[in-house]
Amino acid sequence: MMEGPPKDTNVARAARLDTATISDALDRLGIVGQCYEIKGRDPSFRFAGRAFTMRCGPAANPPGTVGDYIDDVPEGHVVVIDNGGRTDATIWGDILTEIAHRRGLAGTVIDGINRDVALCRELGYPVFSKDHWMRTGKDRVQVEEMNCVVTIGGARVGPGDLLRGDADGVLVIPRGHEEAVLAAAEEIHAAEEHIRAAVRGGMRLDEARRQFKYHQLQTRRD
Structure with a gap:
């Protein structure tokens, strides 16, 4: 067994x-562990887990990928995405939400925005970000580095750090x-x-x- x-x-x-x-x-x-302006896309969202980190940046030509890492995130971990606070293009959507939920991830935290909020609310999968909007990040944003130190709402987050999120926001220990x-x-x-x-x-x-x-x-x- x-x-x-x-x-x-x-x-x-x-x-x-x-x-x-x-x-x-x-x-x-x-x-300093409080992630400024990062909030749950639903006030009912709660999570605790360890960070799986990545840093994103503007897309190159040809552009890199925005989401092929999801199958490598360990169960119970939190996907932590530093997109530099960017709010004009998303970095997370419904496909990632569905897979993350199915694989038993604890949640997602983004210094930036996501879309497809209806699904994360329907599934009860916790997504914490600066805001939500529908414009895709494909061909606009790409993953630059993974398992690295990132900045989320002014707080430093390293791989394996402990994160906690609830109705008041999210922080890192x-x-x-x-x-x-x-x-x-x-x-x-x-x-x-x-x-x-x-x-x-x-x-x-x-x-x-x-x-x-x-x-x-x-x-x-x-």
Whole structure:
């Protein structure tokens, strides 16, 4: 009997946390991981997974390919595409969405735009990008490099880095810092749960926040 891929404990930990909590943990540790202006094409989209990265650029003459990599992305990974924030041509569409969904990928994150939003919503396949529009990237955009360091919404993403996306956006936890970031995020989450419980029990909010040090949760610590 074949076994599936080994469970990634830190992906599971990230999936239990929301991006707002992880964002506060990144701030505490002085790490820029919030991907500015990158949003889910549907507010219900959620994912956690490791990055499979690529960098794209303007098409050459003759043009290169925009999408023949999809069968090489490991199950459970996130396709991360740096298209330089380009918004006049897409880099992802319905064929890639269908294959990615069928192959069990965690999601797609694009510093740029995609099209065919109806299908990703129908399938529940998470696509996070700057926007969506229908104009094709074929003969306009090509893949320049794969498994490289890229920039997504001003945040650095390396191959294998941990990404988390939800209704508030998407962020990256650099692989070399993920244990510290996740531990800090879990601490912040626990403190906020204590505050909620205290208020439900009749405590004033300002007192609960003082008791559990709410205003220092995201403060930079050296």
